[in-house]
Amino acid sequence: MKAVLSIRCPICGQEVKLPDDVLPGEVVEHDCGVVLEVVIKDNAISLKPLEGVSEDWGE
Amino acid sequence: MVRIALVYDVARWEEKALIKAAMSRSVYIEPIHLKSIPLYIGNGLQRPLGDADIVLQRSLSHSIALESTVILESLGYRVVNNSTAIALVHDKIWTLCRLLQHRIPIPQSAVAFSEEAGRKVAENLGYPIVIKPVNGSWGRLVSLAENSEALRTIIEHRSYIPNPTFRIHLMQEFVKKPGRDIRIFVVGEEAPVAIYRVSNHWITNTARGGKAVPAPISSELEDLAIRAAKAVNAEIAGIDVFEDPRRGYIVNEVNAVPDFKNTVAVTGYDLPGKIIDYLIEQVKR
Numbered sequence: 001m002k003a004v005l006s007i008r009c010p011i012c013g014q015e016v017k018l019p020d021d022v023l024p025g026e027v028v029e030h031d032c033g034v035v036l037e038v039v040i041k042d043n044a045i046s047l048k049p050l051e052g053v054s055e056d057w058g059e
Numbered sequence: 060m061v062r063i064a065l066v067y068d069v070a071r072w073e074e075k076a077l078i079k080a081a082m083s084r085s086v087y088i089e090p091i092h093l094k095s096i097p098l099y100i101g102n103g104l105q106r107p108l109g110d111a112d113i114v115l116q117r118s119l120s121h122s123i124a125l126e127s128t129v130i131l132e133s134l135g136y137r138v139v140n141n142s143t144a145i146a147l148v149h150d151k152i153w154t155l156c157r158l159l160q161h162r163i164p165i166p167q168s169a170v171a172f173s174e175e176a177g178r179k180v181a182e183n184l185g186y187p188i189v190i191k192p193v194n195g196s197w198g199r200l201v202s203l204a205e206n207s208e209a210l211r212t213i214i215e216h217r218s219y220i221p222n223p224t225f226r227i228h229l230m231q232e233f234v235k236k237p238g239r240d241i242r243i244f245v246v247g248e249e250a251p252v253a254i255y256r257v258s259n260h261w262i263t264n265t266a267r268g269g270k271a272v273p274a275p276i277s278s279e280l281e282d283l284a285i286r287a288a289k290a291v292n293a294e295i296a297g298i299d300v301f302e303d304p305r306r307g308y309i310v311n312e313v314n315a316v317p318d319f320k321n322t323v324a325v326t327g328y329d330l331p332g333k334i335i336d337y338l339i340e341q342v343k344r
Binding site: 027 | 067
């Protein structure tokens with residue numbers, strides 16, 4: 001388990017809080033309206049805008 | 060201890076809920092982000108998911124779901140849903156043909172490969188008529204042609220989309236739904252939970268604003284849903300059902316990696332737990 005994290009939104013620069021069980025590829029909706037995706041590389045966590053998913057299943 | 064690998068490309072509420080459900084059952088579950096690892100095809104390299112007893116496929120992308128499942132199956136893993144199910148529901152035409160072969164009622168449907176053929180279909184099935192992409196979900200790019208001019212426009216627009224599948228026009232009768240359709244979930248031999256997707260708009264997907272409301276499950280509906288899942292070889296599925304005033308239940312689509320956040324929210328049913336219990340049962344058989 002990782003500690004609770006607070007990092008910057010790559011779009012608006014404001015704080016984004018991540019849960020303690022955050023996963024790579026996790027979708028995070030930020031207050032600024034952008035949908036972000038968690039990237040975990042070499043134990044470092046960052047965020048990037050979620051790429052459009054061209055194929056999906058849905059509800 | 061049962062070991063489950065959950066493979067995914069994007070982690071949403073559903074994937075986190077499945078992980079929590081497994082952890083609450085003292086089952087070992089390993090989330091595997093498919094974009095973070097290479098998948099080698101054979102050649103004696105290390106098995107990518109170690110000694111997982113069973114794999115739950117939760118990729119949002121149809122293509123990633125299908126290709127990764129085929130590879131994992133070739134390495135000896137048992138994947139739910141399997142590659143046959145994912146391939147069959149990847150294409151709505153394949154799904155409809157499978158449902159038909161299993162005598163499951165479907166909307167009147169036809170495929171046209173040209174505007175001329177499309178006009179003939181519309182003359183036979185009547186207006187308004189629905190034109191759908193052969194794959195995709197959330198009701199995206201599903202169109203309704205009220206008349207021949209609208210149909211011509213829709214087909215012309217589709218012809219300029221740089222994807223050859225958009226030259227394949229899946230056309231269906233417009234089923235006069237009672238302001239809602241049904242999403243019913245199948246897990247193994249059961250159909251434990253269903254919702255109505257209520258909307259004033261003819262596209263009722265919750266991703267498009269349809270309101271989720273708990274729906275009762277009659278024995279007829281349960282039987283139909285289970286048969287529909289079996290028709291496409293799916294063990295876990297979301298089945299979309301129309302209620303036609305004259306013909307009764309009609310199966311519209313089958314989803315092999317279904318969303319269920321809204322279903323859990325409005326019904327309170329522990330669908331993630333049900334899915335994990337099913338996987339445990341499969342391993343112990």
